[in-house]
Amino acid sequence: MQSTPSLSTKPQLSMVQLLLCGAAIVTLSMGIRHGFGLWLQPITMERNWSRETFAFALAVQNLTWGVAGVFAGMAADRFGAFRVVVVGAVFYALGLVGMAYAQSPTVFMLAAGVLIGVAQAGTTYAVVYGVLGRNVPAERRSWAMGITAAAGSFGQFLMVPTEGFLISHFGWQQALTLLGLAALLMMPLAWGLREPSVGGATPAQREQTILQAVAEAFKYPSFQLLMAGYFVCGFQVVFIGVHMPSYLKDKGLSPQVASYALALIGLFNVFGTYAAGALGQRLAKRKILAFIYLARALAISVFLLVPLSPWSVYVFASVMGLLWLSTVPPTNATVAQIFGVAHLSMLSGFVFFSHQLGSFLGVWLGGFLYDRTGSYDVVWGIAIALGVFAALVNLPIQERAIARPAPASAG
DSSP states (O other): OOOOOOOOSSOSSOHHHHHHHHHHHHHHHHHHHHTGGGGHHHHHHHHTOOHHHHHHHHHHHHHHHHHHHHHHHHHHHHHOHHHHHHHHHHHHHHHHHHHHHOOSHHHHIIIIIIIHHHHHHHHSHHHHHHHHHHHSOHHHHHHHHHHHHHHHHHHHHHHHHHHHHHHHHHOHHHHHHHHHHHHTTHHHHHGGGOOOOBTTBOSOOOSSOHHHHHHHHHHSHHHHHHHHHHHHHHHHHHHHHHHHHHHHHHTTOOHHHHHHHHHHHHHHHHHHHHHHHHHTTTSOHHHHHHHHHHHHHHHHHHHHHSOOOHHHHHHHHHHHHHHSSTTHHHHHHHHHHHHOSTTHHHHHHHHHHHHHHHHHHHHHHHHHHHHHHSSSHHHHHHHHHHHHHHHHHHTTOOOSOOOOOOOOOOO
């Protein structure tokens, strides 16, 4: 017989408390990282490093984030999000200060890549969504995830101009140090995500071990297709987020255009992610995802074909903003809908690991091919082709709850 993979719909924590604290944590964590592209030229010029050196450090960051996200998800499922977020906030502060004062590419890579990668694993969507999945009724879960993803987008809108202001008024080193202090604000916010526990464990009832849950997911074709689509998401957004400021400057546009463009992406993504989460309660999530990926491919194509100007950049940024993180709520809600919420943070971590493999390739390949060819044209073309691919692989996904044998009754 088919069992519905869900827990009790009775919330364990106040939904308002969850949304406010979870959204604030994601706002800080995602908002800080979205502005890293603004440091590419100041750091590489002062340190006399290549763009590939900077890009490789951020590529390591994305890969570390993906790997650590699986284990952060396991820890959050077992011990709750509070402890994981606190540790992540400390790592975030250490990594930002390390970026500011690293004198060699290796130390810079360890700070920007490893420390901040681990920090992001413990302070972003997989961990926060696990709490939401366990405490928000299933009929409002996609909506709640959309609210939290929209907060991350607002963080980009708020933090990117703030980071540009800090760089211009205090210098890039002091700006990173100030952001490190701001990252520590996530520690008191994590208190709002503390779940009722017994012996340190979250209240989720588990009918599977971790290994059983992982084996079930990886054998399920729809899980594989979700991972393939999320790989493309990572490639596109991180390539654009990190390299677009330098691409625009190479084309003769002022740095302010790039700052405004990244801010517009964040602003419009507030609406895009909320809409995707809300629509996920009414429409097939696979169709929402297919539309988002295809629309990205079309938006990039038009952007490259029309004459480049500040206004064409702003229109492109606004359109991409609507599509930027709008994949996050339907992807994670689909995981919860298929497999339930007992291991949601961990399984979301595996899907996000695929996203970060794409992020690694997008940010590193952007720097590598730029240094080899002197332009970003090849990577733009790859981003378009991958968008079409992701749209196609999302269409066959089956969203219904996975069929599991009924547990044997005791006695």
